[in-house]
Amino acid sequence: MASSLTQPPPPLPSLHHPIPKSNLTRRSLLLTSTATLSFPTLFSSASPTQPPNPTITDRVFMEFSLCPNYYLPNRTLGDTISTLCSDSTSLGRVIIGLYGNLVPRTVSNFKSLCISASSSNPDSSSYKNTIIHKVFPGQYFLAGHQGRPERGDVRPPNHLPRNTETVDPKAFALTHSRAGVVSLPLSENDDDDEIKLDPEYRNVEFLITTGPGPCPQLDNKNIVFGTVLEGLDVITAIASTQTYQPGERIRQFNDLAEFFGDERAQNARTIWNRPLTTIYISDCGALEVAKPSLTPSLP
Known part of the structure; x- marks a missing residue:
């Protein structure tokens, strides 16, 4: 009977989750530290686009x-x-x-x-x-x-x-x-x-x-x-x-001439949209x- 009274009480349940074992390697730590250092540097060095000066x-x-x-x-x-x-x-x-x-x-x-x-x-x-x-x-x-x-x-x-x-x-x-x-x-x-x-x-x-x-x-x-x-x-x-506007038939002939590489097609267009x-x-x-x-x- 005396020996049972001297036993320690059972441990209380933990309120926190156990910390899992870390799987970080030297390479992952190096990459993490590089990313942490580079992003603030990137954003701090970027200057806002200057608006045009009219x-x-x-x-x-x-x-x-x-x-x-x-x-x-x-x-x-x-x-x-x-x-x-x-x-x-x-x-x-x-x-x-x-x-x-x-x-x-x-x-x-x-x-x-x-x-x-x-x-x-x-x-x-x-x-x-x-x-x-x-x-x-x-x-x-x-x-x-x-x-x-x-x-x-x-x-x-x-x-x-x-x-x-x-x-x-x-x-x-x-x-x-x-x-x-x-x-x-x-x-x-x-x-x-x-x-x-x-x-x-x-x-x-x-x-x-x-x-x-x-x-x-x-x-x-x-x-x-x-x-x-x-x-x-x-x-x-x-x-x-008012300007010169060619008819639809003339436009079609001009497009066809341009398709075949006729230089006269481009020359003919020089008077299109010319003021009368x-x-x-x-x-x-x-x-x-x-x-x-x-x-x-x-x-």
């Missing part, structure tokens, strides 16, 4: 006019826009703000061809007395086509620096989201191949969206470098001009910017 650093103006005589069949060899369009009708002035901080080279080249309109050198390249060669209703119009000045084309500007922004992804940050967006056309550029093959070729075509809606098909393909600040009514007037009334840039130049400012809304 500050208007420069302003230019363009005067647009209608010329009723340019396509007359009785033209002489020495006739140019300046001689044929002396009685032209003014459509008005458009003021364009340029994003010099975002795409400085594109802006500089565009501004150079606006300023050279007042140059005393008659052989300088300029947008003055050059035509709007394509109008796509409800979308945009194209200007600045290179070629022969007597035909209303821009003289090839071989003196301009090469535009390296055409291969810079940051230059394509802005979109064609409304009317009045000004951009450098890369996918829509229709300069002649013989001009593009020149080692000194510089693209100076430009397009302006006419609205009323956006043009998402132009995004990520063309460099937006400016916006229309004043004169959207002039842009609307240009967009409403000549619209041209009768004057252009630069305006002073007292203080750079942000645009009212991002294009």
Whole structure:
């Protein structure tokens, strides 16, 4: 009896689960420590993407006019826009703000061809007395086509620096989201191949969206470098001009000729969407910017 009273009480049940035997090896510990150290480093070093800087650093103006005589069949060899369009009708002035901080080279080249309109050198390249060669209703119009000045084309500007922004992804940050967006056309550029093959070729075509809606098909393909600040009514007037539109039969023949590699197919398309009334840039130049400012809304 005495011996039973001296026995120790039975152990109480444990309130915790037993810790299982660890199966960690030196390799797993090394991988775990590496992952723990690398993830914080990765996230701490990542910097947020900088938004585009649409500050208007420069302003230019363009005067647009209608010329009723340019396509007359009785033209002489020495006739140019300046001689044929002396009685032209003014459509008005458009003021364009340029994003010099975002795409400085594109802006500089565009501004150079606006300023050279007042140059005393008659052989300088300029947008003055050059035509709007394509109008796509409800979308945009194209200007600045290179070629022969007597035909209303821009003289090839071989003196301009090469535009390296055409291969810079940051230059394509802005979109064609409304009317009045000004951009450098890369996918829509229709300069002649013989001009593009020149080692000194510089693209100076430009397009302006006419609205009323956006043009998402132009995004990520063309460099937006400016916006229309004043004169959207002039842009609307240009967009409403009648253009040459081929019939369905002509389009089918053209597609067939292109399929068989006939070069005449591409040549025939050069007059498609051409305004039936000549619209041209009768004057252009630069305006002073007292203080750079942000645009009212991002294009």
